[in-house]
Amino acid sequence: MNLENLFIQYKEQSISGRYLTLDHIQPLLDRLNTNNQVQIIGKSVLGEPIYSYQIGTGATRVYLWSQMHGNESTTTKASFDFINLLNDDTDFAKRMLNTFTFYWIPILNPDGARFYTRANSNEIDLNRDSQDLTQPESKVLRKVFEDFKPHYCFNLHDQRTIFGAGTEGKPATVSFLAPSYNDEREVNENRQKAINIIAGINKVLQEYIPGQVGRFDDSFNINCIGDTFQYLGVPTILFEAGHYPGDYDREITRKYIFFSLILSFKLISENDLVDNRIGEYLNISQNNVVFYDFMYKNVKINYDGIEIITNFVAQYKEELIENKIHFNAYIAEVGDLGNFFGHYEYDAKGEEYSDDFLNFPKVGQKANFYLNKNVKFVNGLIKS
Numbered sequence: 001m002n003l004e005n006l007f008i009q010y011k012e013q014s015i016s017g018r019y020l021t022l023d024h025i026q027p028l029l030d031r032l033n034t035n036n037q038v039q040i041i042g043k044s045v046l047g048e049p050i051y052s053y054q055i056g057t058g059a060t061r062v063y064l065w066s067q068m069h070g071n072e073s074t075t076t077k078a079s080f081d082f083i084n085l086l087n088d089d090t091d092f093a094k095r096m097l098n099t100f101t102f103y104w105i106p107i108l109n110p111d112g113a114r115f116y117t118r119a120n121s122n123e124i125d126l127n128r129d130s131q132d133l134t135q136p137e138s139k140v141l142r143k144v145f146e147d148f149k150p151h152y153c154f155n156l157h158d159q160r161t162i163f164g165a166g167t168e169g170k171p172a173t174v175s176f177l178a179p180s181y182n183d184e185r186e187v188n189e190n191r192q193k194a195i196n197i198i199a200g201i202n203k204v205l206q207e208y209i210p211g212q213v214g215r216f217d218d219s220f221n222i223n224c225i226g227d228t229f230q231y232l233g234v235p236t237i238l239f240e241a242g243h244y245p246g247d248y249d250r251e252i253t254r255k256y257i258f259f260s261l262i263l264s265f266k267l268i269s270e271n272d273l274v275d276n277r278i279g280e281y282l283n284i285s286q287n288n289v290v291f292y293d294f295m296y297k298n299v300k301i302n303y304d305g306i307e308i309i310t311n312f313v314a315q316y317k318e319e320l321i322e323n324k325i326h327f328n329a330y331i332a333e334v335g336d337l338g339n340f341f342g343h344y345e346y347d348a349k350g351e352e353y354s355d356d357f358l359n360f361p362k363v364g365q366k367a368n369f370y371l372n373k374n375v376k377f378v379n380g381l382i383k384s
Contacts, residue, residue, distance in 0.1 A: 001029055016077070016251060018127070019068070022049070022051075023065070025080070026081040037054050038052070041140055043109045049110070052104065052105050054280050055101075055102050061100070061102050062100050062101070062103070063144065064073040064104045064154040067106070068155070069112060070118065103148050106290075123130050128224065130223055131222060158242070161316070163287045164341065165212050171244065173244045174212070174214070174240065175287050176198040176227070177217075178197075178236075182231070183220045191235065194233075196276075196281075199277035204259070213284055240287075241257050246343075290340055292340060292342050293315050294342050295340065298350055299348040301353045312338065316328065329381075331363055333363060353369060355369040
């Protein structure tokens, strides 16, 4: 199975980038709805429809949802790519559809998607509402769980660029978690299935992005949806689409999520989950906050009248302006920062910092500045 060729063949070309709303996916849902596979299963706080898509006739039921956090769209894109694969008349697609029944909610939080926010319109993080079920979106997710009675759950997210896989300067391009089902973080049969799937995915991904697969902390929080579903006895896997160098639109990461979906269902369909692979799972590097988007090293600055050589970092804010995401870089911290890395790093070698304000890299100001008054940086990067 050539995963690269499959991605090229089935990538849904009509959607790209980070900003993905119902407006963008409605034509795709209309195209897929050849026999009432698409349903409106609820409404958001602001009355936007929450859609589901169901495909397959197999005995193993799989429940997937994406954009629980509205500004996390990479897994939605990759899921459409995977759906394209399922809708092709190939032996693999037929085997998948005969083995599984897939039930997918492409955008659980359509209000958050439209406003490019993590939370819903009531400013509630839906991933902390699994017990109280105060929000209409949370109630929809839980009702489907109870009615569909899945054998597996896939909780699909994005993670910020701050995460590294381990502490050695490798970005966490894709991360996973088999959530705990109790405070003791024990491993029962259901959690073991999730662990084995992740271990199998990681084995293949290491061939493509060595050292760039992360593992999330498994502290138990019953308010999180993955922990709740694991607690209720359904093997649940958290997917986190992260940063690949230079890929702020997450189009390369999208590919590795697509790979991961294929690998997941290939493993399950082949019943390749009987071994205990917890050792392989625990060998996946743990996610750590070790990155900034920009790091500037060995910069001369004037600090209270004293010239010093130090480092500073900047971080993008993703800002929605006229229906487009703008990556605007702001200075985030000044100091030694010895345990951190930058996705973009610049060694100033003692060049002097200046800007149009205080001639000091003030936290919170735009990353527009000069070094030695002749190298100009705009929005974090050297202006050519």
